[in-house]
Amino acid sequence: MMELQALELHPKILGALKKAKLCSAQKILTLSEADLHRQTKLSSNDIQHLLKETAKYVTQSPMTTALDIHEGLCPSALKVQRISTGCKVIDEFLRGGVRSGGITEIVGESATGKTQLCMQLCLAVQLPLDMNGLNAGAVYICTEDVFPSKRLHQMIQHFEKKLDSNVTKNPRLGDHIFIEHASDKEGLLQCVTKRIPILLRRNLVKLVVVDSIAALFRGEYGLEETAKRAYHLRSLGLLLHKLSQQHNIPVICVNQVSANMRRDSDFCRYDVIPALGLTWSNLVTSRLLLSRTSMTIDSSDGTSSTQSKCVVRTLQAIFASYLPKDICYYVINSHGVQGLAA
Incomplete structure (x- = not known):
């Protein structure tokens, strides 16, 4: 699931997407500009910016093969x-x-x-x-x-x-x-x-x-909050x-x-x-x-x-x-x- 906050968008565009329940890159990119305008009521310039930023988000993690890595053709990323x-x-x-x-x-x-x-x-x-x-x-x-x-x-x-x-x-x-x-x-x-x-x-x-x-x-957690601390550590x-x-x-x-x-x-x-135990060590x-x-x-x-x-x-x-x-x-x-x- 795409995180809308990961896109560099104006708060007005983010609010329109949330209201239209368009929270995934797949939904946004499969709709035409006319459909996006109908659902979000955004201007043409805003929609073009939205599509550009969404496409950049989708393609930011390139794919490669083991053969490409062996031959030195691996993407720089x-x-x-x-x-x-x-x-x-x-x-x-x-x-x-x-x-x-x-x-x-x-x-x-x-x-x-x-x-x-x-x-x-x-x-x-x-x-x-x-x-x-x-x-x-x-x-x-x-x-x-x-x-x-x-x-x-x-x-x-x-x-x-x-x-x-x-x-x-x-x-x-x-x-x-x-x-x-x-x-x-x-x-x-x-x-x-x-x-x-x-x-x-x-x-x-x-x-x-x-x-x-x-x-x-x-020092922020008591002895009875070990599981809670482990959860927050893993999340971070x-x-x-x-x-x-x-x-x-x-x-x-x-x-x-x-x-x-x-x-x-x-x-x-x-x-x-090291402090923080096995949770952090892993x-x-x-x-x-x-x-x-x-x-x-x-x-x-x-x-x-x-x-x-x-x-x-x-x-x-x-x-x-x-x-x-x-x-x-x-x-x-x-x-x-x-x-x-x-």
Whole structure:
């Protein structure tokens, strides 16, 4: 069933369609312009716009065959896209970067660099295709703290220095990051179902980041509301998957952790486990775990002759269809997230 809200139509046209009970693409496209005018009382220009938008909606998901994929004739909308993390070492670890076509979860304790890695992805997605970007902006949804705009501007300054002169002539990188604040579940759903699809259809953005998914689902439900929370989690996860599949974009969800009470068993070897349980885990396509270590190294950000101590952190691929279970070391400095070469 077609969702009328998915079409870019004037509210007057939407109201006429609902009144005429024309809620499917099949009904709209099988009627002639005269029949549509008779049932909706819309003008000729409105009907032509309606037919155009409905046809675009129907054909936005191309079809292909296994032979076309094997011969490299797969439509671009069905090709797996990757975006750089802004660091060559981490890109090599991730086999080219973060993939489209699903939900990539970045999980870890506080101060492991989850938000900074997400901001770096929002900058890298704006790179041209030949530089492992998608040449578009990003949507960043904050559900916990205020967005760290000061830190973002600091990262932009260092990020632009690494780019070619042709790239730096483009509009400022910060102008293409759309920031939303969602303080509750309803606000997040409103953003995912209403505002983000408009930006995606206009090709203004090709990355969606939710930081974090756990903040709205850990404390809002009581112990007796477990089934209700699971239902709402599944609904949100399916909406995010739908956006990712329809527009062939990566979706990044930041998650918090809980203490692992069964560490000594074969169930899990980690001190912490991702929050939200199996309900959310079954919705995640790839899971990356960020952790802090007790090690430090001397690191210089290039802005001064002095060196500072940086805590070494780890990036682990817990599960992903395209990654082995491996580990990558990185540090965080004024430049952003930087991997350590082996």
